[in-house]
Amino acid sequence: MDFDIDDEQRNFAQHARDFFSEQAGPEHARTLLAAPGEAAPGRRVLAELGFSSLTIPEDFGGVGAELLNMALVAEQAGRQLAGPSLTTAARVAVLLADDADRLAAFSEGRLSLAVLDGPPSGSRPSMDVVGATHFLALDGDDLVIGEGRVTLGEPIDATRGLGYVELTSSEVVAQDAQARWARARQVACVILAAEGLGAADRAVEIGLEYAKTRETFGRQIGAYQAVKHRLVDDWVAVNQLRSLVWWAAWAADHAPDQLPIAASAAKAYCAGTFETACETLIHVLGGIGFTWEHDAHLYWRRAKVDRLLLGDESEHLAAVATCTLHAADAAATGELQPI
Amino acid sequence: MNFDDTPEQARLRAEVRQFLAAHHDELAHGDGAYLEEPGHERVDELRRTQAVLFDAGYMGLTWPEEYGGGGGTNAQQAVINEELHRARVAGPVGHVGLGMCGPTILRHGSEDQKQRYIRRLLRADDMWCQLFSEPGGGSDLAALRTKATRHDDGWHVQGQKVWTTLAQHCRFGILLARTNPEAARHRGLTMFVIDMEAPGVTVRPLRQMNGHHSFNEVFLDDVVIADSERLGDVDDGWRVALTTLMNERMAVGGGGGELGVRSDVLVSHANRLLPRLSEERRVLAVEALGRVLVESLAARYSGYRLQTTLEKGEHPGPESSAGKLTAVRVAHATADLGLRLLGEDAVLARSRDGDWRWASAAASTPGIALAGGTDEILRNIVGERVLGLPPDRPRTPAAATATPIAESR
Numbered sequence: 001m002d003f004d005i006d007d008e009q010r011n012f013a014q015h016a017r018d019f020f021s022e023q024a025g026p027e028h029a030r031t032l033l034a035a036p037g038e039a040a041p042g043r044r045v046l047a048e049l050g051f052s053s054l055t056i057p058e059d060f061g062g063v064g065a066e067l068l069n070m071a072l073v074a075e076q077a078g079r080q081l082a083g084p085s086l087t088t089a090a091r092v093a094v095l096l097a098d099d100a101d102r103l104a105a106f107s108e109g110r111l112s113l114a115v116l117d118g119p120p121s122g123s124r125p126s127m128d129v130v131g132a133t134h135f136l137a138l139d140g141d142d143l144v145i146g147e148g149r150v151t152l153g154e155p156i157d158a159t160r161g162l163g164y165v166e167l168t169s170s171e172v173v174a175q176d177a178q179a180r181w182a183r184a185r186q187v188a189c190v191i192l193a194a195e196g197l198g199a200a201d202r203a204v205e206i207g208l209e210y211a212k213t214r215e216t217f218g219r220q221i222g223a224y225q226a227v228k229h230r231l232v233d234d235w236v237a238v239n240q241l242r243s244l245v246w247w248a249a250w251a252a253d254h255a256p257d258q259l260p261i262a263a264s265a266a267k268a269y270c271a272g273t274f275e276t277a278c279e280t281l282i283h284v285l286g287g288i289g290f291t292w293e294h295d296a297h298l299y300w301r302r303a304k305v306d307r308l309l310l311g312d313e314s315e316h317l318a319a320v321a322t323c324t325l326h327a328a329d330a331a332a333t334g335e336l337q338p339i
Numbered sequence: 340m341n342f343d344d345t346p347e348q349a350r351l352r353a354e355v356r357q358f359l360a361a362h363h364d365e366l367a368h369g370d371g372a373y374l375e376e377p378g379h380e381r382v383d384e385l386r387r388t389q390a391v392l393f394d395a396g397y398m399g400l401t402w403p404e405e406y407g408g409g410g411g412t413n414a415q416q417a418v419i420n421e422e423l424h425r426a427r428v429a430g431p432v433g434h435v436g437l438g439m440c441g442p443t444i445l446r447h448g449s450e451d452q453k454q455r456y457i458r459r460l461l462r463a464d465d466m467w468c469q470l471f472s473e474p475g476g477g478s479d480l481a482a483l484r485t486k487a488t489r490h491d492d493g494w495h496v497q498g499q500k501v502w503t504t505l506a507q508h509c510r511f512g513i514l515l516a517r518t519n520p521e522a523a524r525h526r527g528l529t530m531f532v533i534d535m536e537a538p539g540v541t542v543r544p545l546r547q548m549n550g551h552h553s554f555n556e557v558f559l560d561d562v563v564i565a566d567s568e569r570l571g572d573v574d575d576g577w578r579v580a581l582t583t584l585m586n587e588r589m590a591v592g593g594g595g596g597e598l599g600v601r602s603d604v605l606v607s608h609a610n611r612l613l614p615r616l617s618e619e620r621r622v623l624a625v626e627a628l629g630r631v632l633v634e635s636l637a638a639r640y641s642g643y644r645l646q647t648t649l650e651k652g653e654h655p656g657p658e659s660s661a662g663k664l665t666a667v668r669v670a671h672a673t674a675d676l677g678l679r680l681l682g683e684d685a686v687l688a689r690s691r692d693g694d695w696r697w698a699s700a701a702a703s704t705p706g707i708a709l710a711g712g713t714d715e716i717l718r719n720i721v722g723e724r725v726l727g728l729p730p731d732r733p734r735t736p737a738a739a740t741a742t743p744i745a746e747s748r
């Protein structure tokens with residue numbers, strides 16, 4: 001067993017870390033709340049660097065990497081609240097798997113896509129529709145693509161580019177697309193959890209830094225167990241989340257039968273972990289944490305939104321339980337059957 | 340990243356699987372740790388199990404061959420442990436010896452001690468206990484008062500230990516005692532091997548809240564220990580104890596292992612009982628099950644990451660404390676959900692169809708959160724040693740010489 005990333009992956013993640021800390025960051029997320037638009041670094045740059053085409057095969061203009069590599073990039077993107085989400089890119093790669101032309105156009109940044117959740121006649125709030133020209137949706141059993149009318153709401157986290165979309169044109173890309181749609185959503189959950197991992201990790205890091213410098217009653221606040229233990233619990237949870245994200249990303253390419261459980265486990269665990277980490281951060285910071293100027297609320301906003309995207313915690317907890325119960329039941333009855 | 344066996348590991352796995360099937364009747368089985376009263380009969384059965392496994396070469400695989408170990412790798416031991424778990428073989432009864440005393444002897448013991456003790460410990464021919472905690476020193480271990488004074492015939496030990504797990508079955512123990520009352524609290528301690536059958540050793544049973552008699556009080560009244568039974572240098576016992584404690588946290592959940600009822604047991608329990616629930620309650624129960632399973636997967640896969648670092652030859656560090664914290668939480672949630680699935684029957688210690696496991700597990704988990712370092716102490720260790728947060732300094736002048744928390748148990 002070797003459950004670790006290798007040196008090449010570590011270097012790659014470092015490269016992504018440097019890039020996102022220059023090209024994105026909470027200050028962009030704050031600006032976006034006042035002046036809506038596409039989040040930094042934006043589609044074009046993500047495509048240019050090959051980040052959004054990481055999981056698209058080389059023959060189709062992509063990088064041909066495994067989902068794990070994209071998860072490593074997504075973690076770094078999450079730390080800086082970058083957008084649009086790599087979730088969309090990962091999902092597109094699965095949905096358009098046999099559409100060479102569109103994949104190539106997407107890889108090269110010529111086609112700006114978002115994926116809609118809910119009916120194409122009037123979607124539920126969907127990610128990254130800000131700046132998208134075309135939309136993928138599930139219409140009955142058909143995967144369709146089209147242009148659409150976008151209605152933006154007032155954002156909690158403006159980096160997610162959320163809006164309602166009504167398709168105004170529609171072309172069938174693939175029939176019988178239910179299974180593909182489900183897999184794309186699982187892959188998207190893994191990447192969303194990876195982004196949440198990076199953001200939660202950063203939230204804990206900011207809290208730890210502050211706890212080591214701020215003094216009250218003559219001591220650093222990190223000496224107080226009420227502060228220390230909350231930060232430790234969050235740090236432990238973030239580390240556990242990393243294990244689930246890595247496992248789920250690995251499973252997508254190497255153990256597809258484990259993907260449904262692993263993806264839901266990562267998504268569900270991320271929801272609580274990220275949210276709690278942000279609540280701790282704000283609390284540990286004291287009054288400064290409650291200000292518009294501090295970055296804490298930008299992470300908190302991301303957490304509040306992400307936990308509900310692509311299925312909330314309850315949905316994914318139930319999915320983990322149901323899949324596990326079925327698998328155990330099948331194994332138990334299987335034993336009784338003559339071979 | 341991969342979870343595959345090497346060809347050699349696959350061969351080992353197949354061999355172990357076959358062995359465990361062929362010797363099924365010679366082995367004790369169970370649904371998880373701490374469920375059953377460790378009475379003499381059960382303990383004897385478990386000791387025979389451990390001996391069978393030792394004779395097959397499956398215990399102490401990573402320990403040096405010259406003392407009875409397998410001279411193998413952590414990866415091999417992990418394969419064996421997975422197969423033991425899969426075959427539902429009950430966890431080794433000599434877990435205190437295997438997890439704590441053995442590693443301490445291997446690291447700090449004399450050649451003679453290793454020759455005499457290790458093989459018999461691995462085979463559970465001798466059971467071992469850990470005599471650290473005292474009425475006045477648990478979390479604050481360095482406050483312990485049991486004294487050992489040097490005489491011509493060896494060290495004379497006077498004092499009392501408490502919460503000593505399985506002492507009633509043990510032939511030997513490792514004992515931490517104060518040898519220099521003048522020195523700073525954690526400087527004046529020394530570690531010994533104690534013969535539990537020596538004159539002056541009295542083991543008195545304590546009954547735990549789960550009804551079991553597992554831990555004990557141990558009275559030490561002028562017990563003589565030869566100087567050759569010292570582990571490590573005089574007054575250097577604190578360093579030796581840290582080896583024990585580090586290994587303890589690794590053994591107790593740090594490696595991602597399950598501390599309470601196995602999660603697959605909970606899943607089959609749920610499969611059986613969910614259909615009996617009303618629709619509304621079923622929805623709630625399924626979500627609750629999902630939560631336990633996700634926590635348990637998170638702990639398991641984090642254990643695999645730790646396992647990977649071990650396989651690369653690194654020693655367990657303070658981060659294994661995090662593993663114990665989460666394993667405790669999983670054990671607690673598992674027991675609680677198992678109990679609640681029984682519905683109204685859960686008000687009795689045994690359900691109508693005779694299921695006693697969940698009430699027993701629920702009454703056992705509070706102890707797991709204390710033993711081997713309480714949740715609070717472990718959080719301090721992670722916070723101070725891993726995350727670099729400032730120590731929780733004592734506030735009174737009298738306690739000013741106290742051990743920094745992160746170094747205590």
Ligand SMILES: Cc1cc2nc3c(=O)[nH]c(=O)nc-3n(C[C@H](O)[C@H](O)[C@H](O)COP(=O)(O)OP(=O)(O)OC[C@H]3O[C@@H](n4cnc5c(N)ncnc54)[C@H](O)[C@@H]3O)c2cc1C
Nearest residue numbers: 469470471472477478502503504706709710711712713715
């Ligand atoms: C089932 C079981 C088996 C055991 N087996 C063994 C054994 O085989 N050998 C052995 O030597 N010992 C054994 N122990 C003892 C165990 O290690 C101690 O119980 C444990 O270290 C706590 O010590 P204590 O009981 O003295 O509680 P205390 O140390 O008095 O703690 C009481 C409470 O105060 C909290 N507390 C203490 N200090 C701090 C602090 N600095 N910050 C925040 N909170 C704090 C604790 O978390 C706890 O909640 C066992 C215990 C149990 C329950």
